[in-house]
Amino acid sequence: MVTSVAALWRHPIKGHGFEALDRVQLTEGCTMPWDRRWAVAHDAAQPEADGRAWAPCHNFSRGAKAPQLMAISTTSDEAAGTVTLRHPQRDDLTFDPDQDAAAFLDWVRPLMPEDRAQSARVLRAPDQGMTDSAFASISIINLASGQDLAARLGQDLSPLRWRANIHLNGPAPWAERAWVGRTLRIGTAELELREAIIRCRATAANPATGARDADTLGALQKLGHQEFGLYGVVTRGGMIAVGDTAEII
Known part of the structure; x- marks a missing residue:
């Protein structure tokens, strides 16, 4: 085949x-253009997760710790610099990750388990993207x-x-x-x-x-x-x- x-x-x-x-x-x-362009550091992240260089995945909110994040789908508008997020339990959110972190953090908070580190800030990844490698x-x-x-x-x-x-x-x-x-x-x-x-x-x-x-x-x-x-x-x-x-x- x-x-x-x-x-x-x-x-x-x-x-x-x-x-x-x-x-x-x-x-x-x-990386693929706009893949892992941003990452969401949680409130227990190490100082290394500051957006200036690649950092390991344990510094970021992700599906391993917060499974509801796995049900998010996205649409990007590269010209506008915005991302639209969709989730079966949330209204759609269109925002600029570089400018509207507060709106995003409010949107994602109900999807985060209370006993886990909470999402704290959105980082623009370095040129390589914040991949797991x-x-x-x-x-x-x-x-x-x-x-x-x-x-x-x-x-x-x-x-x-x-x-x-x-x-x-x-x-x-x-x-x-x-x-x-x-x-x-x-x-x-x-x-x-x-x-x-x-x-x-x-x-x-x-x-x-x-x-x-x-x-x-x-x-x-x-x-x-x-x-x-x-x-x-x-x-x-x-x-x-x-x-x-x-x-x-």
């Missing part, structure tokens, strides 16, 4: 929503692996649980585990597949409801690991689009 791009996604605010794209221009050494990465998943995991759990699993940028259709389940060190070519763009993604409890939450309803980590551990998907680094820029053929070289 031919490997192809089934979907493209970005996440303008780390841990706070997913946004579908039809096509996107990739640039060497950069310490390098400027683009995340890739194989949809067949997700379908295999769903079958093992006996329930549907939305691919959106994995918060990936590129969804691939075509490879056999778990084929991607042999791809580290190889190159993914889509059109003229190329990505070095650098390392596997170690998953956290965020993936237990349903992106339609925000409820934890699947033991994704337990299912992975039964396979002998806690990995799902790969981090890639753009080594050659180019336009990629849904439906494009992808090749592992």
Whole structure:
């Protein structure tokens, strides 16, 4: 079966929503444009989480600690510099993350567990984006692996649980585990597949409801690991689009 791009996604605010794209221009050494452009530091964050450089994910509000965040979807207006957030329990909010942090913090507060660190400030990420990796990465998943995991759990699993940028259709389940060190070519763009993604409890939450309803980590551990998907680094820029053929070289 031919490997192809089934979907493209970005996440303008780390841990706070997913946004579908039809096509996107990739640039060497950069994340997907507007992916993890902002991050939300909580009130127990370390001083390192000041927006001047990349910081580890434990400094930020995210689905591993606040599962309702997983049900946020987004639409961005790059020209206006705004993001619209949607959640089944909240009215829509359109705001400028650089200017309207107070409005956002009021909006998100009811979605945060009371026994967890509370969202405190919105940071503009450095140029690389505030990804979970310490390098400027683009995340890739194989949809067949997700379908295999769903079958093992006996329930549907939305691919959106994995918060990936590129969804691939075509490879056999778990084929991607042999791809580290190889190159993914889509059109003229190329990505070095650098390392596997170690998953956290965020993936237990349903992106339609925000409820934890699947033991994704337990299912992975039964396979002998806690990995799902790969981090890639753009080594050659180019336009990629849904439906494009992808090749592992």
